[in-house]
Amino acid sequence: MDTYTHGHAEPVLQSHRWRTAENSAAYLLPSLRPGLDLLDIGCGPGTITVDLAARVAPGRTVGLDISADPLPEARAAAERAGVRVTFEVGDVYALEAADDSFDVVHAHQVLQHLTDPVSALHEMARVCRPGGLIAVRDVDYAATTWFPEDPALEGWLTLYRAVASANLAEPDAGRRLLSWAHAAGLRDTVATASTYCFASPDDRQWWGRSWAGRATASAFAEQAQRYGLATAADLEEVAAAWLRWAGADDGWLGMLHGELLIRV
Numbered sequence: 001m002d003t004y005t006h007g008h009a010e011p012v013l014q015s016h017r018w019r020t021a022e023n024s025a026a027y028l029l030p031s032l033r034p035g036l037d038l039l040d041i042g043c044g045p046g047t048i049t050v051d052l053a054a055r056v057a058p059g060r061t062v063g064l065d066i067s068a069d070p071l072p073e074a075r076a077a078a079e080r081a082g083v084r085v086t087f088e089v090g091d092v093y094a095l096e097a098a099d100d101s102f103d104v105v106h107a108h109q110v111l112q113h114l115t116d117p118v119s120a121l122h123e124m125a126r127v128c129r130p131g132g133l134i135a136v137r138d139v140d141y142a143a144t145t146w147f148p149e150d151p152a153l154e155g156w157l158t159l160y161r162a163v164a165s166a167n168l169a170e171p172d173a174g175r176r177l178l179s180w181a182h183a184a185g186l187r188d189t190v191a192t193a194s195t196y197c198f199a200s201p202d203d204r205q206w207w208g209r210s211w212a213g214r215a216t217a218s219a220f221a222e223q224a225q226r227y228g229l230a231t232a233a234d235l236e237e238v239a240a241a242w243l244r245w246a247g248a249d250d251g252w253l254g255m256l257h258g259e260l261l262i263r264v
Contacts, residue, residue: 032052049074061085121136137194156242
C-alpha cells in the first residue's frame with residue numbers, strides 16, 4: 001500500500017485548490033478538444049479535473065482519487081462550474097475501467113508518491129485508447145530553489161525528501177518520467193518542463209503559510225515524527241522558516257516540474 005506523503009489536511013488542500021488546468025496542465029491543453037473521454041487520476045478537490053472537463057465536454061470525464069476525503073469538495077466544484085464529472089475512489093494499479101476506455105489519461109503530481117510508477121503507467125496505458133494520450137506532470141524537489149537563503153528551509157527540503165523516501169516514493173520524480181515511460185514500454189513521448197514561481201507578496205503569504213501549516217499539522221508532519229526523522233521542535237522551526245520567507249520583501253521560490261505526453 002502506497003503512503004501519501006502529504007495527506008488531505010487543510011493546509012494541503014489549500015495548495016491543491018490553487019491548481020488549475022492553466023497553471024498545472026498547460027502542456028496538455030493544446031491536445032484537448034470537445035468530445036474526448038478523459039480520466040483524471042489523483043483528482044483531489046477537483047480544480048484541475050473541472051477545468052479539463054470543460055474542455056472535453058460533451059466527452060465523459062472521470063476523476064479518481066485514492067481517498068474519498070476530497071471528493072465531496074470536487075463534486076461541489078463541478079456543480080458550481082456547470083460541468084458533468086463523475087468522481088470516484090480508485091486505485092491506479094487496478095483501474096476499474098475496461099481496456100481502451102479513455103482518449104486522455106491525466107495524472108498530476110501522482111507518480112512521485114507511488115512505490116511502482118512503472119506499473120501505474122502500464123495500467124494507465126491499458127485504459128487509454130490506441131492513439132490516445134497519457135499526460136503526467138511531477139515536481140522535482142531537488143531542483144526547488146529559493147531566496148533568501150535559510151538553513152531551516154534547507155533542512156525542510158532534506159527532511160521532505162527523507163520522508164518521501166521512507167515511504168518508498170520518489171520526491172525527484174520530474175526528472176524520471178521519461179525513464180519510467182520507457183521502462184513501461186511507452187516510447188512515443190514528448191518531454192517538457194515548467195515551473196511554479198512564487199514571488200509576489202500575496203503568493204509568498206499563500207505558499208509560505210500553506211507549508212508552515214503542513215510542517216506542523218499534516219500527514220508529512222506525522223510521518224516525519226513517526227519515522228524518527230524530526231521532532232516537534234524541528235517542525236516548528238521549519239514552520240517558522242516558511243513564515244520568515246513569506247514575510248521577506250525579496251522572497252522568491254521556484255519549483256521545477258517534469259512533464260510527459262505519451263501517445264499510446
